[in-house]
Amino acid sequence: xxxxxxxxxxxxxxxxxxxxxxxxxxxxxxxxxxxxxxxxxxxxxxxxxxxxxxxxxxxxxxxxxxxxxxxxxxxxxxxxxxxxxxxxxxxxxxxxxxxxxxxxxxxxxxxxxxxxxxxxxxxxxxxxxxxxxxxxxxxxxxxxxxxxxxxxxxxxxxxxxxxxxxxxxxxxxxxxxxxxxxxxxxxxxxxxxxxxxxxxxxxxxxxxxxxxxxxxxxxxxxxxxxxxxxxxxxxxxxxxxxxxxxxxxxxxxxxxxxxxxxxxxxxxxxxxxxxxxxxxxxxxxxxxxxxxxxxxxxxxxxxxxxxxxxxxxxxxxxxxxxxxxxxxxxxxxxxxxxxxxxxxxxxxxxxxxxxxxxxxxxxxxxxxxxxxxxxxxxxxxxxxxxxxxxxxxxxxxxxxxxxxxxxxxxxxxxxxxxxxxxxxxxxxxxxxxxxxxxxxxxxxxxxxxxxxxxxxxxxxxxxxxxxxxxxxxxxxxxxxxxxxxxxxxxxxxxxxxxxxxxxxxxxxxxxxxxxxxxxxxxxxxxxxxxxxxxxxxxxxxxxxxxxxxxxxxxxxxxxxxxxxxxxxxxxxxxxxxxxxxxxxxxxxxxxxxxxxxxxxxxxxxxxxxxxxxxxxxxxxxxxxxxxxxxxxxxxxxxxxxxxxxxxxxxxxxxxxxxxxxxxxxxxxxxxxxxxxxxxxxxxxxxxxxxxxxxxxxxxxxxxxxxxxxxxxxxxxxxxxxxxxxxxxxxxxxxxxxxxxxxxxxxxxxxxxxxxxxxxxxxxxxxxxxxxxxxxxxxxxxxxxxxxxxxxxxxxxxxxxxxxxxxxxxxxxxxxxxxxxxxxxxxxxxxxxxxxxxxxxxxxxxxxxxxxxxxxxxxxxxxxxxxxxxx
Numbered sequence: 001x002x003x004x005x006x007x008x009x010x011x012x013x014x015x016x017x018x019x020x021x022x023x024x025x026x027x028x029x030x031x032x033x034x035x036x037x038x039x040x041x042x043x044x045x046x047x048x049x050x051x052x053x054x055x056x057x058x059x060x061x062x063x064x065x066x067x068x069x070x071x072x073x074x075x076x077x078x079x080x081x082x083x084x085x086x087x088x089x090x091x092x093x094x095x096x097x098x099x100x101x102x103x104x105x106x107x108x109x110x111x112x113x114x115x116x117x118x119x120x121x122x123x124x125x126x127x128x129x130x131x132x133x134x135x136x137x138x139x140x141x142x143x144x145x146x147x148x149x150x151x152x153x154x155x156x157x158x159x160x161x162x163x164x165x166x167x168x169x170x171x172x173x174x175x176x177x178x179x180x181x182x183x184x185x186x187x188x189x190x191x192x193x194x195x196x197x198x199x200x201x202x203x204x205x206x207x208x209x210x211x212x213x214x215x216x217x218x219x220x221x222x223x224x225x226x227x228x229x230x231x232x233x234x235x236x237x238x239x240x241x242x243x244x245x246x247x248x249x250x251x252x253x254x255x256x257x258x259x260x261x262x263x264x265x266x267x268x269x270x271x272x273x274x275x276x277x278x279x280x281x282x283x284x285x286x287x288x289x290x291x292x293x294x295x296x297x298x299x300x301x302x303x304x305x306x307x308x309x310x311x312x313x314x315x316x317x318x319x320x321x322x323x324x325x326x327x328x329x330x331x332x333x334x335x336x337x338x339x340x341x342x343x344x345x346x347x348x349x350x351x352x353x354x355x356x357x358x359x360x361x362x363x364x365x366x367x368x369x370x371x372x373x374x375x376x377x378x379x380x381x382x383x384x385x386x387x388x389x390x391x392x393x394x395x396x397x398x399x400x401x402x403x404x405x406x407x408x409x410x411x412x413x414x415x416x417x418x419x420x421x422x423x424x425x426x427x428x429x430x431x432x433x434x435x436x437x438x439x440x441x442x443x444x445x446x447x448x449x450x451x452x453x454x455x456x457x458x459x460x461x462x463x464x465x466x467x468x469x470x471x472x473x474x475x476x477x478x479x480x481x482x483x484x485x486x487x488x489x490x491x492x493x494x495x496x497x498x499x500x501x502x503x504x505x506x507x508x509x510x511x512x513x514x515x516x517x518x519x520x521x522x523x524x525x526x527x528x529x530x531x532x533x534x535x536x537x538x539x540x541x542x543x544x545x546x547x548x549x550x551x552x553x554x555x556x557x558x559x560x561x562x563x564x565x566x567x568x569x570x571x572x573x574x575x576x577x578x579x580x581x582x583x584x585x586x587x588x589x590x591x592x593x594x595x596x597x598x599x600x601x602x603x604x605x606x607x608x609x610x611x612x613x614x615x616x617x618x619x620x621x622x623x624x625x626x627x628x629x630x631x632x633x634x635x636x637x638x639x640x641x642x643x644x645x646x647x648x649x650x651x652x653x654x655x656x657x658x659x660x661x662x663x664x665x666x667x668x669x670x671x672x673x674x675x676x677x678x679x680x681x682x683x684x685x686x687x688x689x690x691x692x693x694x695x696x697x698x699x700x701x702x703x704x705x706x707x708x709x710x711x712x713x714x715x716x717x718x719x720x721x722x723x724x725x726x727x728x729x730x731x732x733x734x735x736x737x738x739x740x741x742x743x744x745x746x747x748x749x750x751x752x753x754x755x756x757x758x759x760x761x762x763x764x765x766x767x768x769x770x771x772x773x774x775x776x777x778x779x780x781x782x783x784x785x786x787x788x789x790x791x792x793x794x795x796x797x798x799x800x801x802x803x804x805x806x807x808x809x810x811x812x813x814x815x816x817x818x819x820x821x822x823x824x825x826x827x828x829x830x831x832x833x834x835x836x837x838x839x840x841x842x843x844x845x846x847x848x849x850x851x852x853x854x855x856x857x858x859x860x861x862x863x864x865x866x867x868x869x870x
Contacts, residue, residue: 142173145173149171151167152169161186164182177215178196194213195211197209197212199215208228209228225254229249230250231250242828242859243856246272248270250264252266254266262287268281268283268302270828271855272828282300339364343369353376354374358370366394369390370392373385386412391408407433425456425459427455428454430452431475439842451476456471464498464499471490474488488523489523490519492520496517509555517647521544521545522541544576546576548573549570561604563600564600568596570595571592571593571632572591575589593652595631599627600627601624602624615675622662623662624663630653630704632704635693638692650703652687654686662679674730696716698715701714712775726739735758736758738754740753751773751775753770753771753774754771756787771787783811784809785807789804803820803869803870805819820834820835833851833863
């Protein structure tokens with residue numbers, strides 16, 4: 001660390017000697033960048049992966065110094081555009097004849113650094129010196145356009161030149177001047193003010209202090225010498241960007257006002273508290289067009305007085321929705337598995353409604369990666385976003401075997417409201433191989449997710465009916481073995497549904513509804529490459545027809561708090577193919593299955609406790625009891641049914657389900673909260689084999705089981721389901737505890753257990769969770785995964801903010817994923833660092849991510865906003 005301090009001290013010393021630009025150029029390539037790059041889909045981390053033998057080593061200066069240099073290269077400027085040119089500088093305001101030539105320096109020969117007036121003392125509340133631009137200043141007696149008012153202690157005139165001395169106030173239609181003395185020439189319409197000059201522009205929300213000002217009232221051109229002041233900031237309120245309400249502060253040798261722009265010479269800008277700003281951007285010239293853009297040439301970013309980055313060309317859009325083509329920030333890094341990494345990209349603003357981003361990444365040890373993001377909004381009611389990511393993997397040697405994981409993924413969404421009740425929606429999620437996802441994904445949740453869902457549909461809603469046509473593709477990867485996946489495809493499916501309609505309004509009202517569908521389906525469970533034939537792998541024809549029609553008639557009976565809702569449904573389904581002994585047959589099948597349902601709700605029992613507790617002034621306990629009966633018959637060939645979606649999981653059953661719910665309400669003032677909910681339920685099966693669908697000694701799935709709990713428990717014929725317990729406690733806002741557990745009376749044990757507790761008090765937050773599965777081994781292997789998150793702070797809190805998250809496999813005694821983040825925010829900037837750990841599947845690596853944020857401007861570094869813990 002002593003070497004690091006010496007490095008920064010030497011850099012600061014060289015900056016004072018005039019060598020900052022030369023030295024910075026040696027470290028950083030001379031790129032010209034725009035400020036606002038589009039959001040990237042992937043994180044390109046730096047020095048983030050180390051070999052297994054190095055996991056326990058600390059990061060020394062030999063790593064820190066290249067890391068800082070690499071970050072400097074990556075973040076020298078956010079976006080490049082070779083086609084940009086500096087805007088032409090308009091001529092300065094014409095000075096009166098009495099002004100000396102030295103009074104108006106030119107941009108070609110800027111004045112030396114002046115002795116600026118002392119800035120105002122540090123403060124956090126709006127004052128006269130640092131106004132609150134969010135509040136519009138009333139001006140009831142403001143002059144009209146073309147008029148002005150002048151006042152002073154002493155006034156005199158000489159051939160059309162007015163001389164004002166002492167407490168000079170000049171009111172214009174859109175601005176106010178104050179000074180110790182001023183002169184005004186009626187012929188040239190030029191004001192010349194000196195001594196404690198104050199200028200307030202009400203249209204552009206600016207306050208300027210200077211020693212001397214020359215202002216042309218007719219052209220609104222002016223020059224301000226030894227200038228400092230404030231300008232209204234543009235608050236960038238989006239996730240991952242530090243925000244502040246502080247106005248921008250600027251200082252300079254002199255500033256020129258040229259109609260719609262300002263040019264600041266030999267100065268700096270910041271939105272930090274003065275007089276000790278955390279960051280400043282220093283440049284020989286700033287060209288600012290309010291509400292459009294700001295540019296500078298040869299600017300240097302200082303952090304606490306230490307020069308960090310050199311910007312040959314700096315561009316900041318001030319538009320509401322800034323978009324501009326340009327090269328993206330180069331990104332560099334190193335990986336023990338991927339080798340050295342270098343990436344470049346380009347952002348293309350194709351039209352006002354479309355743009356495209358391309359990023360090329362070179363993994364020297366593995367191959368080339370390509371990232372393409374194409375998005376657009378062709379109309380007000382339509383938009384799309386498509387993302388492609390692929391890697392040309394050359395592979396690596398392991399035990400004399402070349403292991404390669406090339407592949408690509410495509411993700412996207414499209415939306416269009418066609419009018420007249422028609423809507424079109426689509427989502428694509430395609431993955432070439434699960435091994436590719438495990439190897440190259442930078443998100444833990446994405447790397448372990450083994451399914452992809454692509455869908456497109458056209459829908460029309462009218463009256464009581466809905467019509468839609470759908471194409472979809474679902475792929476489930478069983479593991480990373482090539483070819484070991486299940487694909488279910490619909491090309492296409494047509495659905496026509498009718499909602500409940502009252503068809504008879506008598507003593508017993510009668511309601512009718514229906515669901516219907518017809519589609520062409522395809523399912524494949526291929527044999528994994530390199531393995532012997534394994535049952536039940538099979539494949540249907542490309543377009544297997546299936547038609548389904550399900551009309552329903554229902555009614556409701558109520559008597560003294562009792563409610564009985566009987567319902568009768570007929571399932572009539574036609575299949576163009578069947579399956580027999582894991583072989584697809586071309587024989588057709590028709591399934592006709594009547595279904596009877598009856599739901600009984602008993603009167604609720606309730607009691608109010610007029611006793612004040614920490615929960616509230618009153619408590620109310622409610623007990624709800626329900627019973628449901630279901631009978632299905634006619635499903636005689638369940639084992640011959642091809643499975644495409646839940647319609648095909650219908651099985652014969654004769655069952656009764658009971659449930660009891662306890663609710664506890666608390667009242668504080670006029671607010672009532674449900675602080676406790678505990679539901680117990682269990683099903684009794686009078687047909688233990690479900691008409692032959694429940695085979696002994698194997699995992700069975702039927703719709704009647706999925707309706708009860710999300711965990712499969714049917715390992716053969718049974719008379720009782722597990723006892724399902726669902727407990728939720730929320731005693732106070734910010735505290736939530738959820739406990740889901742299943743007790744199996746057949747196994748005499750808890751087979752599924754899920755506990756999660758979330759606590760948030762002010763800026764402290766803690767989340768603890770544990771998922772434990774202990775079913776019959778024929779269903780699945782036991783699992784026990786622990787999750788823990790703890791943190792303090794938020795993205796905009798000043799000072800230290802920190803958070804930690806981990807996913808730990810208790811059964812394997814292995815840390816699958818861990819992440820720690822620490823952030824320090826000042827009044828105008830912040831620095832965040834993350835350390836990550838992956839250890840699952842083919843992954844075993846560490847990552848180190850860093851980001852430097854500037855309030856209302858953006859952030860630089862390789863820590864993306866979606867990867868932050870807060």
